[in-house]
Amino acid sequence: MSDQENNSSDIAIQVEGLTKSFGDKVVVRDLSMTVHRGQIYGFLGPNGSGKTTTIRMLCGLLTPDSGRGTCLGYDILKDSRLIKERVGYMTQRFSLYQDLTIKENLEFVARIYGLRSPTRAARDAIDRLGLNGRENQLAGELSGGWKQRLALGACILPSPDLLLLDEPTAGVDPKARRDFWNEIHALAADGLTVLVSTHYMDEAERCHQIAYLAYGKLLTHGSVEDVIRKARLETWTVTAPDLHALAIELENTPGVDMVAPFGNSLHVSGRDRQVLERTVENFKKREGQVWERSEPSLEDVFIDLMQGTSDNFSGAAPR
Secondary structure, three states, X not given: OOHHXXXXXXXXXXXXXXXXEEOOEEEEEEEEEEEEOOOEEXXXXXXXXXXXXXXXXXXXXXXXXXXXXXXXXXXXOOOHHHHHOOEEEEOOOOOXXXXXXXXXXXXXXXXXXOOOOHHHHHHHHHHHOOOOOOOOOEHHHOOHHHHHHHHHHHHHOOOOOEEEEEOOOOOOOHHHHHHHHHHHHHHHHOOOEEEEEOOOHHHHOOOOEEEEEEXXXXXXXXXXXHHHHHHOOEEEEEEOOOHHHHHHHHOOOOOOOEEEEEOOEEEEEEOOHHHHHHHHHHHHOOOOOEEEEEOOOHHHHHHHHHHOOOOOOOOOOOO
16 A cells, blocks of 8 residues: 555554453454544543553554454554554653753654755754743753653654554643643644543543453443433532531432542432432431532543453453
8 A cells, every 4th residue: 555545544553352351351342433533532541451552552562362453554563563663652751861851852853864964853842832932951950841842852753653652641730731732633634633541531632432350351432421421420529517428328328329529529420310309309308418510521431340350460350
């Protein structure tokens, strides 16, 4: 398939039935999904859920045991080298040279990629990512947020078609996270496809599409609105004098599928609206409890999903 044919499709990634095991543990099981070009696609799930393994299989960095698919128009089983040439990968751990300056790191990376003018490429990256005035600062002296920007700058130097971000904002302050995501949206607007794994719900809500994996299984996917709607949760918020005792009681009450503390209140959710409403009416009669109907949040949905799954490494049984 020619480059022109590859670029004509609106689909960046399309895979069916991907499965990957390490030893006797199935890390990813029968995964199928589609990612469109220019999308920011978020992967969420607990540690060990298969997010990183999935991302690596989708872009040809890891060969699945079974399944098939394409990435950027290339076969993930046969054309992994061609795929890798068009992918930028930002790992969770800062991987540039601590004892080189920002400018020196970017010029070094540009030379590795064989760019025609490494100095100009580094200068353009510095300008785009707001690193002006810091270009002569050692990378090892940068804060987490500035290291993050430098790592992103190195990833996009060769103008990749696909960007992989593995929990890129872990340990970074909220303002730096927001600035980072603004830049990611600007890159996506220019046509770059982004796959990102994250634990932050506010970051998930900034993705065009999300997928939630738990212990190798894809539990749900779609836009944030679609994921919340498909969960079919009815949610109430309650305040009471002893929230801890109330939470324990509610966990064993008909109609209640999920109870989670949020600040000075509890989120109480269930799928059977009528049964849950009868339960709420009974609790409303108690002195000091204030119940209000609310919309389920993305976090409510994910907590509920987790309660129904089991850790494939621990052997724990789901509810």
